[in-house]
Amino acid sequence: MVKNSKVLAESGKAPILESGHTFGSVTDKISSFVLTHRTPRGWYIGFGIGFIGVMLLGQTLANLLLQGTGIWGVTNPVGWGFDIINFVWWIGIGHAGTLISAILLLLRQEWRTSINRFAEAMTLFAVACAAMYPLFHTGRPWLAFYWLFPYPNTMGIWPQFRSPLMWDVFAVSTYGIVSLLFWFVGLIPDLATLRDRTQKRVPRFIFGMLAMGWRGSARHWNRYETAYLLLAGLSTPLVLSVHTIVSLDFAVAVIPGWHATIFPPYFVAGAIFAGFAMVLILAIPIRRFYRLEDFITMRHLENMAKIILVTGLIVSYGYMMEVFFGWYSANPYEDFMIQNRMRGPYSSIYWLLIGCNVLAPQVFWLKSMRTSIPALFIVSVIVSFGMWFERFIIVVTSLHRDFLPSSWGMYYPTKWDFGMFFGTIGLFVALLFLFLRFLPMISIFEMRTILPQAEIKEAE
Amino acid sequence: MKPRTPIYGLMAEFDNPTDLVAATQRVHGYGYKKIDAYSPYPIEDLHEVMELHGTKLPLLVLCGGILGGLGGYLLQYWTSVVDYPIPIGGRPLHSWPSFIPITFETTVLGAALTAVLGMLALNGLPMPYHPVFNVSRFALASRDRFFLCIEASDPKFDYDATWHFLESLKPKTISEVPH
Numbered sequence: 001m002v003k004n005s006k007v008l009a010e011s012g013k014a015p016i017l018e019s020g021h022t023f024g025s026v027t028d029k030i031s032s033f034v035l036t037h038r039t040p041r042g043w044y045i046g047f048g049i050g051f052i053g054v055m056l057l058g059q060t061l062a063n064l065l066l067q068g069t070g071i072w073g074v075t076n077p078v079g080w081g082f083d084i085i086n087f088v089w090w091i092g093i094g095h096a097g098t099l100i101s102a103i104l105l106l107l108r109q110e111w112r113t114s115i116n117r118f119a120e121a122m123t124l125f126a127v128a129c130a131a132m133y134p135l136f137h138t139g140r141p142w143l144a145f146y147w148l149f150p151y152p153n154t155m156g157i158w159p160q161f162r163s164p165l166m167w168d169v170f171a172v173s174t175y176g177i178v179s180l181l182f183w184f185v186g187l188i189p190d191l192a193t194l195r196d197r198t199q200k201r202v203p204r205f206i207f208g209m210l211a212m213g214w215r216g217s218a219r220h221w222n223r224y225e226t227a228y229l230l231l232a233g234l235s236t237p238l239v240l241s242v243h244t245i246v247s248l249d250f251a252v253a254v255i256p257g258w259h260a261t262i263f264p265p266y267f268v269a270g271a272i273f274a275g276f277a278m279v280l281i282l283a284i285p286i287r288r289f290y291r292l293e294d295f296i297t298m299r300h301l302e303n304m305a306k307i308i309l310v311t312g313l314i315v316s317y318g319y320m321m322e323v324f325f326g327w328y329s330a331n332p333y334e335d336f337m338i339q340n341r342m343r344g345p346y347s348s349i350y351w352l353l354i355g356c357n358v359l360a361p362q363v364f365w366l367k368s369m370r371t372s373i374p375a376l377f378i379v380s381v382i383v384s385f386g387m388w389f390e391r392f393i394i395v396v397t398s399l400h401r402d403f404l405p406s407s408w409g410m411y412y413p414t415k416w417d418f419g420m421f422f423g424t425i426g427l428f429v430a431l432l433f434l435f436l437r438f439l440p441m442i443s444i445f446e447m448r449t450i451l452p453q454a455e456i457k458e459a460e
Numbered sequence: 461m462k463p464r465t466p467i468y469g470l471m472a473e474f475d476n477p478t479d480l481v482a483a484t485q486r487v488h489g490y491g492y493k494k495i496d497a498y499s500p501y502p503i504e505d506l507h508e509v510m511e512l513h514g515t516k517l518p519l520l521v522l523c524g525g526i527l528g529g530l531g532g533y534l535l536q537y538w539t540s541v542v543d544y545p546i547p548i549g550g551r552p553l554h555s556w557p558s559f560i561p562i563t564f565e566t567t568v569l570g571a572a573l574t575a576v577l578g579m580l581a582l583n584g585l586p587m588p589y590h591p592v593f594n595v596s597r598f599a600l601a602s603r604d605r606f607f608l609c610i611e612a613s614d615p616k617f618d619y620d621a622t623w624h625f626l627e628s629l630k631p632k633t634i635s636e637v638p639h
Contacts, residue, residue, distance in 0.1 A: 023500060023604030150535060158539035160546070167561040170532075174565040178572045185576055189602070193500070196599040212586035215593070216601050218484075220583045221502040222512045227579035230521050231572060238568045245561055448501040456505045457478045 016111040017450055018294035026447045030440050031190075031197050033290060039437065042289055047433040053426010060419035061136065069139050071416040078399045078411035083137040085391040086421055088246055089274070090130035091172065092267075092387065094179070095239055096275020097123025101182060102235035105228075111303055113446045114295040118286065118435070119279050120183040125431040126278075127176045129424040134168070136420075164248040171245040178238055182231050185224075188214050189445040243271045250394065256337040257398035260325060266318035273311035273357070274387035276304050277380040282432070284377050286441065295442055298371055305370040308383065312361035315390070319358065333403055341397045345410065349389050350397070356386025468591035468639050469494075469611040470622050471598070472631035477503050480606035483629040485509040487610060490625065494614035498592070498607040520578045521571050528570015533563045595635045609637060 064071060074081040097119040104112035138144035146153045147160075148169050159166050191211035198204050214220070247267035250258040280301065287296045326338030341350045360382040363369040370376070401408045435441070448454060474480045477499065484497050488509055497506050507513075536559040540546075545553050580586070592598050592609060601607050608631075610622055626634050 027500075027603045150539060156544070158544040161536040161540055161562060162555055162558040164561075167565075170562045170565040174569045177569060181572055181576045185579070189501075193602040196602045208588060209586075212580070213588045213590060214585065214602075215590055215598075216498045216500060217583075218497040218499065218503070218506045218510055219512060220585075221499070222507045223515050223517055223579050223582050225502050226515050226517045227575045230518065230575045234525075234568050234572050234575070238565075238572075241561070241564060241568075248561070445501045454477060454501065454503075456481050456503070 016114070016297060016299055017447070018297065019452075021294065021451060023448050023451065023453060026451065027193060027197075027444055030295075030442050030444045030447070031194055033436065034194060034438060034440055035198055035203075040289075043433060043437060047430060047437075050426050050428070050430030050433055053423050054430050055426075056419055057423025057427055060416055060423050063416065064136060064420070069137065071414060073411055073413040073417055075409070077402065077407050077409045078396055080395050080399060081411055082413050082417035082421060083133045084249075085388070085395050086424065087130050087133035087137075088267075088391045088395075089388050090126045090133070090424065091246060092243060092271035092274045093278045093384075094123040094126035094130065094175075094275065095243060095268070095271035096279050097121070097126075098175075098179060098182075098235050098239040099272055099275065100279070101186070102232040102239065105232045106236060109303075110450055111300055113450055114292075114442050115279065115283060115300055116446070117183075117186065117443045118282065118432075118441045120179065120186070121432065121435045121439075121441075122278060122282060123179050124176070124183060125428050125435075127172065127179060128431070129428050131172055131176065132424060133420075134165075134172075164245065164252045167245045168249055171242045175238060175242045178231070178235055182235060185228060185231065186443055186446075187439065188212065188224075189216065190440045190443060192216070193444055194440065240268055243267045255398045255402055256331070256333040257322070257341075257394065260322070262318060262321050262325075266315065266321075269311045269314035269318070270387060270390065273308060273315055273361075274384060276307050276311070277383035277387070280304055280308075280376055280380040281384065284373060284380075286436070290436075290441075292442070295447065301373070301376055302367075302370045305364045305376055305379075308379070309361050309364040312357060312364075312383070316358045319354065336401070337398060340401055341393060344397065344401065346393065346397050346400075350393050353386055353389035353393055356382045357390060360386065466639065467612050468594075468637040469609050469613075469617070470619075470626055471592065471595055471607055471609040471635050471637050472626045472629060473597060473600075473633045473635070474606040474608070475604070475632055477505075477606055479630075480608060481505045481509060483608050483631070486629060487608065487625075490616075492610050492614050492616055492622075494611040494617075496609050496611075498598070498601045498609070500602055500604060500606075515582065517575065517578050517582060521575045524574025524578070525567045525571030528573075529563050529567035531570070532566025533559055535566075536562060591637050591639050594638050597633060597635065605632075 072081060072083070074083070097116075100112050100119045101116045104116075135141045135144070138148075145151070146155065146157065148166075150159055159169075188211055191207050192214035195204055195207035195211050198207060244264040244267065247263035251260060251263040253259060283296055283301070283304075287293060323338055326334045329335070341347065360379050363375060363379060369379075396411050400411055472483065474483060480497060480499065481503065484495070484506060487495055488511070495510070497503075497510065499506065537554065540555075540559075541553045547553065592601075592607075597605070598607060608626075608629075610617060610626070612619075616622075623634065
């Protein structure tokens with residue numbers, strides 16, 4: 001693997017780690033963000049902004065539980081509004097983290113090493129935000145357990161396992177647990193490093209307990225690597241299954257625009273597309289603020305731009321096929337659905353979606369755009385908006401005008417819908433800042449393995 | 461030179477992975493069996509020279525996955541067919557295709573939990589105390605130093621002979637590991 005990075009450096013590509021680093025310098029640099037006594041002022045500002053969102057979320061949820069889901073804009077015929085749009089948007093963002101940590105590991109993409117830890121953290125926080133929506137959409141979450149989780153209850157009833165919504169419960173909870181395990185297993189050796197490097201008693205105790213006595217024994221590493229690879233192998237089909245099952249929530253229904261076999265691959269590609277955009281939105285400021293240009297190099301940013309371009313083309317193909325199916329199916333409802341998307345009351349959002357997701361990523365064909373930090377950041381923000389519009393279009397336009405014109409209606413979100421949306425963004429930001437301050441944001445032990453010094457010289 | 465109380469072993473420190481692998485190979489080749497090498501990141505060559513092949517973990521994970529899958533399927537079968545059947549328009553109660561997604565998820569869950577808990581259990585973790593932590597320089601094992609420990613319980617262990625043998629490997633330091 002070391003040879004590999006050398007070859008790439010010679011071929012004129014940017015390196016995945018700038019030269020001049022040693023085992024010690026990599027360890028000290030990354031652990032210093034956690035072990036420093038001085039919290040940077042920028043951290044307080046960032047966390048503060050996130051915390052305002054957490055307060056907003058608390059108020060929204062309190063009001064929601066007191067008054068019920070009537071405070072949202074959902075009603076007949078649009079029973080799935082912001083709650084499902086935001087659920088799908090958040091869960092999609094999470095997918096990039098698992099893709100980086102599992103699929104790129106199996107494909108031996110060395111460059112993933114410096115971004116996998118915070119991408120995995122992003123996954124966990126995005127799943128936490130996502131899971132909140134369906135849970136509160138049940139109206140009374142404390143009563144929802146008996147039909148969401150199979151446990152022997154006094155009523156003697158069981159959940160309906162034939163429903164895609166039940167599949168979703170299992171997919172999202174499994175995904176959350178496995179992502180947490182993967183993240184934690186990756187953290188164990190780094191927690192041991194922090195335990196050994198901190199000077200203070202309380203942090204040493206906490207890191208020591210979390211590291212569980214990890215001592216870097218060769219016998220342990222042997223099993224550790226096996227477990228890590230197996231987890232990567234298990235996470236790969238899992239991550240594909242999660243958005244597949246989310247798409248089945250729609251595709252199993254008979255609603256025009258939802259009942260399509262293209263949904264699973266189209267949703268998975270969209271998830272990776274949105275997720276990598278979010279990784280870039282996070283990586284660019286973190287890299288600058290913490291001066292991580294040596295570790296997160298232009299090569300990482302450019303590779304992510306390429307993935308955005310590829311997955312953007314796949315979702316564009318999905319949009320094309322939706323139009324094609326509308327015509328080729330010769331089904332008047334399907335045809336009307338697509339006409340309504342393009343020319344109906346929500347057409348401005350449809351065209352925004354096309355502009356954001358189809359046109360904007362095309363600039364990444366140019367190397368100058370893939371290596372320009374402002375361009376990467378702006379396109380990533382545009383793509384994040386675009387993917388949100390996509391979910392809005394899928395959820396709302398299909399529901400608001402289906403088979404019977406007498407039951408048509410319009411959906412308008414209320415301030416509480418926005419309150420919960422901005423609230424979960426705040427929660428995501430706040431959790432991310434806590435993570436940056438208290439845990440190593442880059443995997444230290446994996447960074448050591450890509451150093452040239454890690455190469456074992458042949459015995460003479 | 462010999463300590464009065466029994467010790468855990470003797471530990472040599474190296475500052476690069478190549479020396480550690482070479483030293484481990486010599487120690488292993490000499491016939492010491494109760495040895496362990498400590499490094500700040502996984503070194504595959506080390507697993508080879510210590511002949512650490514064939515961990516039981518993949519087999520355990522396979523069993524965990526099969527148990528998870530069977531458990532998930534049987535849960536759905538028993539609740540939907542036996543304990544709480546909901547007949548709708550004569551549709552089959554044992555509608556197996558709709559049980560597959562959850563069976564898949566519980567398979568992955570069972571396998572993943574086994575992978576992590578199995579790895580920890582086989583490694584004997586959590587183990588907050590271990591004699592090697594008594595060596596103050598061992599804190600560097602999680603930063604940039606590489607250690608090799610020969611345990612006193614090894615039949616070939618003799619304090620002076622082992623000390624001299626470790627010295628011949630040209631380590632940076634040699635330390636005694638007390639209990």
